[in-house]
Amino acid sequence: MATVPLIEYEDAPAEVQAVFDDIMKTRNLKRVNNFWKALANHPPTLERTWESLKEVMGEGALDPLVKELVYLAVSATNACEYCVHSHTAAARKLGATDAMIGELLAVAGMANQTNALVNGYQVPVDEGFKVAP
Amino acid sequence: MATVPLIEYEDAPAEVQAVFDDIMKTRNLKRVNNFWKALANHPPTLERTWESLKEVMGEGALDPLVKELVYLAVSATNACEYCVHSHTAAARKLGATDAMIGELLAVAGMANQTNALVNGYQVPVDEGFKVAP
Amino acid sequence: MATVPLIEYEDAPAEVQAVFDDIMKTRNLKRVNNFWKALANHPPTLERTWESLKEVMGEGALDPLVKELVYLAVSATNACEYCVHSHTAAARKLGATDAMIGELLAVAGMANQTNALVNGYQVPVDEGFKVAP
Amino acid sequence: MATVPLIEYEDAPAEVQAVFDDIMKTRNLKRVNNFWKALANHPPTLERTWESLKEVMGEGALDPLVKELVYLAVSATNACEYCVHSHTAAARKLGATDAMIGELLAVAGMANQTNALVNGYQVPVDEGFKVAP
Amino acid sequence: MATVPLIEYEDAPAEVQAVFDDIMKTRNLKRVNNFWKALANHPPTLERTWESLKEVMGEGALDPLVKELVYLAVSATNACEYCVHSHTAAARKLGATDAMIGELLAVAGMANQTNALVNGYQVPVDEGFKVAP
Amino acid sequence: MATVPLIEYEDAPAEVQAVFDDIMKTRNLKRVNNFWKALANHPPTLERTWESLKEVMGEGALDPLVKELVYLAVSATNACEYCVHSHTAAARKLGATDAMIGELLAVAGMANQTNALVNGYQVPVDEGFKVAP
Numbered sequence: 170m171a172t173v174p175l176i177e178y179e180d181a182p183a184e185v186q187a188v189f190d191d192i193m194k195t196r197n198l199k200r201v202n203n204f205w206k207a208l209a210n211h212p213p214t215l216e217r218t219w220e221s222l223k224e225v226m227g228e229g230a231l232d233p234l235v236k237e238l239v240y241l242a243v244s245a246t247n248a249c250e251y252c253v254h255s256h257t258a259a260a261r262k263l264g265a266t267d268a269m270i271g272e273l274l275a276v277a278g279m280a281n282q283t284n285a286l287v288n289g290y291q292v293p294v295d296e297g298f299k300v301a302p
Numbered sequence: 303m304a305t306v307p308l309i310e311y312e313d314a315p316a317e318v319q320a321v322f323d324d325i326m327k328t329r330n331l332k333r334v335n336n337f338w339k340a341l342a343n344h345p346p347t348l349e350r351t352w353e354s355l356k357e358v359m360g361e362g363a364l365d366p367l368v369k370e371l372v373y374l375a376v377s378a379t380n381a382c383e384y385c386v387h388s389h390t391a392a393a394r395k396l397g398a399t400d401a402m403i404g405e406l407l408a409v410a411g412m413a414n415q416t417n418a419l420v421n422g423y424q425v426p427v428d429e430g431f432k433v434a435p
Numbered sequence: 436m437a438t439v440p441l442i443e444y445e446d447a448p449a450e451v452q453a454v455f456d457d458i459m460k461t462r463n464l465k466r467v468n469n470f471w472k473a474l475a476n477h478p479p480t481l482e483r484t485w486e487s488l489k490e491v492m493g494e495g496a497l498d499p500l501v502k503e504l505v506y507l508a509v510s511a512t513n514a515c516e517y518c519v520h521s522h523t524a525a526a527r528k529l530g531a532t533d534a535m536i537g538e539l540l541a542v543a544g545m546a547n548q549t550n551a552l553v554n555g556y557q558v559p560v561d562e563g564f565k566v567a568p
Numbered sequence: 569m570a571t572v573p574l575i576e577y578e579d580a581p582a583e584v585q586a587v588f589d590d591i592m593k594t595r596n597l598k599r600v601n602n603f604w605k606a607l608a609n610h611p612p613t614l615e616r617t618w619e620s621l622k623e624v625m626g627e628g629a630l631d632p633l634v635k636e637l638v639y640l641a642v643s644a645t646n647a648c649e650y651c652v653h654s655h656t657a658a659a660r661k662l663g664a665t666d667a668m669i670g671e672l673l674a675v676a677g678m679a680n681q682t683n684a685l686v687n688g689y690q691v692p693v694d695e696g697f698k699v700a701p
Numbered sequence: 702m703a704t705v706p707l708i709e710y711e712d713a714p715a716e717v718q719a720v721f722d723d724i725m726k727t728r729n730l731k732r733v734n735n736f737w738k739a740l741a742n743h744p745p746t747l748e749r750t751w752e753s754l755k756e757v758m759g760e761g762a763l764d765p766l767v768k769e770l771v772y773l774a775v776s777a778t779n780a781c782e783y784c785v786h787s788h789t790a791a792a793r794k795l796g797a798t799d800a801m802i803g804e805l806l807a808v809a810g811m812a813n814q815t816n817a818l819v820n821g822y823q824v825p826v827d828e829g830f831k832v833a834p
Numbered sequence: 835m836a837t838v839p840l841i842e843y844e845d846a847p848a849e850v851q852a853v854f855d856d857i858m859k860t861r862n863l864k865r866v867n868n869f870w871k872a873l874a875n876h877p878p879t880l881e882r883t884w885e886s887l888k889e890v891m892g893e894g895a896l897d898p899l900v901k902e903l904v905y906l907a908v909s910a911t912n913a914c915e916y917c918v919h920s921h922t923a924a925a926r927k928l929g930a931t932d933a934m935i936g937e938l939l940a941v942a943g944m945a946n947q948t949n950a951l952v953n954g955y956q957v958p959v960d961e962g963f964k965v966a967p
Binding site: 374377382383386407408410412413414416421422423424 | 507508510511512514515516519520539540541543544545546547548549550551552554555556557
């Protein structure tokens, strides 16, 4: 359960409804997910987070599906249960197969493993990897 | 500085040299990076980690470049300095542009931000996201 | 569910009851929260944790409400569900408004985002920030 | 060393210079810190991050100094060396004393400790802490 | 609930059944835990993870019980609910007492606390701790 | 470099010198490490942290060497460079061999990997693992 009430569209002030409308239109949804209903408790955070996500997650040098997979990998690393669920769903909607999700989590798993090994041995950075400031 | 000496090829036992040889051949390198020289202090970990990485990071349902970008996103999340350097270099070798790395880190940044928001509000998982066990 | 039983006051040894008594008296509670009932499985940890928390969270150079908000920000970062719930409740008891909690989580979110960006770009520390050892 | 070059004002495109100008004016600085010079490698991230930070870190229901202290606590939790340095400096500029920083890190330390204890015992959330969705 | 279905033995392909058989035989179990049923959605990850765990967690320079306790400490640090439950159970099966688990979590708690203090103060590494590369 | 000056014994107030004396006597050292010199900027944190560590890390149901290894595993997970160095040194002083440290980091690596896999698949806890509250 949330630490704040989830704000439904009908109970929301106009500024929140405007953001909800844009989310539903952009993502072709009939209602917004719980994440947005929770953020609606603090309208400036709702609006800023939505504007940022809309800009970051769209088409660009990286494919939107790749971006959802990256989001999932980070969320698994951070133990964010809700985020894992929502970004797995989003990735599947964009065409992610079981094999893609399987490989993605395998990579995330190996990254977490070798991050710990590197930090545990405190491996010094190879000179060849460095970029001059 | 490392907490263990870095084992150079010349000083390594045969089982370590065999792994180093396979790394250099597979990745077309003249010498292995410091990560492998550190793992060589524990040969079973060296061999297991290399065999796992070779299997996980190769061609599959996901592109090797996508995998390197995911690795970078996780490493940035975990504050692994060495890993950020080595996987940025690996991603560039596979063709990552400045725009791709810029977008990748923007996604990783947003994921870390919304993970904290979700955990801070303890947003309950939408019923529609769940998969029956 | 816990991985250990929760120890109720009635079933607790005298050394645990003494700590429970001090918690209830200091915080003006009728019974202790589940956290303390779990720690009671290891009395030295119960006592040490309570003594430390009592010292750290009280009035000082920082306001107790500020301390609860900091606690909440760290707990959200670490994905500690219980801690988010208990420190949100504690902050509200000390007067935290919806706007304060909204801003607090917005700051925690931005911190997690820029931490990932900084680690992803491995930004070198500005000379002006450093303090001589 | 960074994984990207640091972009100096003189070498920056006009859109980056405009953001740098606003940072220097808002914060009363003669030049921007390395963080912004690194983000300048991806102008949309530079602009979005600055606009977000400007909105989040200003005066509101919470004091700007409290916000810097929260930022420092999260950065210490995430092992972000640069961020610890820059937000310690920012907090001191806003009046943080040694005692305040000492108490802040003591709270952050206790939060990280009890987060691990709670997660290690998997303490169930008290009914009284929950908010209806 | 999982983001993938849990694959039961009866519904699994032969390659998965072979791994399940080896897990049950090695650990003297009548059926495998949910972790393996989830990994069975991606057979290469199932097989690689099992082979690695079997090698790493067995008898060696460290006692298997010590290894389970270390696993528990890391899982508590990472807020992995499932892992905390499964490795607490595994540790108890190998003889862990309440006192051992209590001390283990006390150590993990102190480590998380002092990690945050060290990162918050950015304590420089003592010369005497360093190993020449 | 630290964000606070390191306090040397000669420059420390009496309450700090008393803690330094106890550290040096208990651990048979000629001078305290940088960690303590940094904490000395906030004497209550110095004293509380030392008293807690002295109690937690001593002989008990777990061996002091096992405790140092657990500390190292957590520190590697949290990317605490200083802590990795200091607890590797402490473990070696208590008799840790290269094989022990190699196995320890292998376990920590696997734990971080499977934590991410479990969180990525959101594996539900097996009924058999649960303890009644």
